[in-house]
Amino acid sequence: MLTQFFAAPGVIDLAWGHPDPLLLRADLVAQAAAAALRRYGPDALGYGVSAGPPPLLDWLRAHLGRIDGRVPEPAELMITAGVSQGLEMTISMLTRPGDAVLVPIPTYHLALRILREHPVRIVPVATDRDGPLPDAVAKAAAQALAEGARPRLLYTVPTSGNPTGITVPVERRRALVAAAAACGVTIVEDDVYRELAYDAPAPPSLWSLAAPGGVVRLGSFSKTLAPGLRLGWLTADAATVTRFVDGGLIDSGGGVAHFAAMVVSELTTSGAYEANLASLRASLSARRDALVAALRVHAPDVAFADPPGGYFLWLRLPDGVGARDLLPTAERHGVSYLPGDAFTAGTDLGRHHLRLAFTRYPTDDLVEAARRLGAALRS
Numbered sequence: 507m508l509t510q511f512f513a514a515p516g517v518i519d520l521a522w523g524h525p526d527p528l529l530l531r532a533d534l535v536a537q538a539a540a541a542a543l544r545r546y547g548p549d550a551l552g553y554g555v556s557a558g559p560p561p562l563l564d565w566l567r568a569h570l571g572r573i574d575g576r577v578p579e580p581a582e583l584m585i586t587a588g589v590s591q592g593l594e595m596t597i598s599m600l601t602r603p604g605d606a607v608l609v610p611i612p613t614y615h616l617a618l619r620i621l622r623e624h625p626v627r628i629v630p631v632a633t634d635r636d637g638p639l640p641d642a643v644a645k646a647a648a649q650a651l652a653e654g655a656r657p658r659l660l661y662t663v664p665t666s667g668n669p670t671g672i673t674v675p676v677e678r679r680r681a682l683v684a685a686a687a688a689c690g691v692t693i694v695e696d697d698v699y700r701e702l703a704y705d706a707p708a709p710p711s712l713w714s715l716a717a718p719g720g721v722v723r724l725g726s727f728s729k730t731l732a733p734g735l736r737l738g739w740l741t742a743d744a745a746t747v748t749r750f751v752d753g754g755l756i757d758s759g760g761g762v763a764h765f766a767a768m769v770v771s772e773l774t775t776s777g778a779y780e781a782n783l784a785s786l787r788a789s790l791s792a793r794r795d796a797l798v799a800a801l802r803v804h805a806p807d808v809a810f811a812d813p814p815g816g817y818f819l820w821l822r823l824p825d826g827v828g829a830r831d832l833l834p835t836a837e838r839h840g841v842s843y844l845p846g847d848a849f850t851a852g853t854d855l856g857r858h859h860l861r862l863a864f865t866r867y868p869t870d871d872l873v874e875a876a877r878r879l880g881a882a883l884r885s
Contacts, residue, residue, distance in 0.1 A: 517842050518871050520866070521842050521843050522866055526868065534778050535773070538772035538773045551765060552764070553759070553760030555761050558739070559585070562585065563580070563583055565775060569774070570741070575715065579744065582741050582742060582747055584750060585739055586739060587738065588726050588737060592722075592739075592740045593696070595755070596724075597624050598624070605655060605656045606650035606657045607621055608643060608657060609628055609661050610630075610632075611851055612633070613849055615849045617696065618851055627655045629646045629649060636674060636675055637664055637674035637678055638662055638682055640681040643682065660686050660694065662682075664695060664697075665709070668817065669846070669849050671811065671814070671816055673709065674709070692721065693716065695722070697713075699817070700725065701729070701787075702787060702790060702816055705815070725738055735769070736766060790817075794813065797819060797875070800872065805876060807823075807824045819864065821860050822858060829857065829859055840878045844860065
């Protein structure tokens, strides 16, 4: 087995936030790899410059200027080995043992796992249908201080969030930025789904709305091109980026994911990246629409909001039905999901919720998955 995905035989497993392998364009990547080697020769295979290869950084600056509210200065941008590596680096470099990290609940469950591997305290932040509540940020920071922990970071996924699919409106974004600044907390913005907005362009990032030093923003090519490239990027104030770039990890290994970055540079400058992204958006949007429509037919008792982008639906089960209790029945009916309590940092807030990913399977399978989930609920 070469990939992380596995599912029980006969089960449509919507727990995995993975793309359909048919959407991963190995032919485009192969062409770009050959082009990078022709253009750069052995320089594409050496230790890369610390911040990342200038051709890709130059394209990214211009690209972010088109899809976000501000163009980063050259010193405010670096290449990472994906969002997970960027998050790990940010926690390692910007926190000390005993610090508090504020986390809106629910949130990405594997970010919680990365946080738990550090000697920091996770403090939940209340949310509503528009995302994290600014007043709750202040309350969580005060709680951390009262418990002897310095509130240092606020991790959030404000655009097509995982697991909820919520995109935080721009006025709420401004209020969050202000609340975090008032508390002396740096926001870590997981912006991985920015380019997978299906109904309208995503609002400006928190990073673009904040004063320098207020936000470390993490982006990635994992969702827009291929997760196996392990390639992402980070924007922050120049001092923070310099601290990251000059750290021992990059000094030892050179620019991270250097060859992958050279390959993606060829894809971007050739126009292949944009063309592939447009096709990807159309395919994923159709899958979202198919699953939404099928759930309304086959599982009308579940409640959810249509996500404007991203990978996921966040379902609220009928009263009295727990997601983890329902799971064995659902799997006997041939469908699986991730229970909501995986995303709630040990609280009970996700007991009646579940997350469905609509990106791995074709539309016919998604319709069948909705039918099976409805049958499991009725049983």
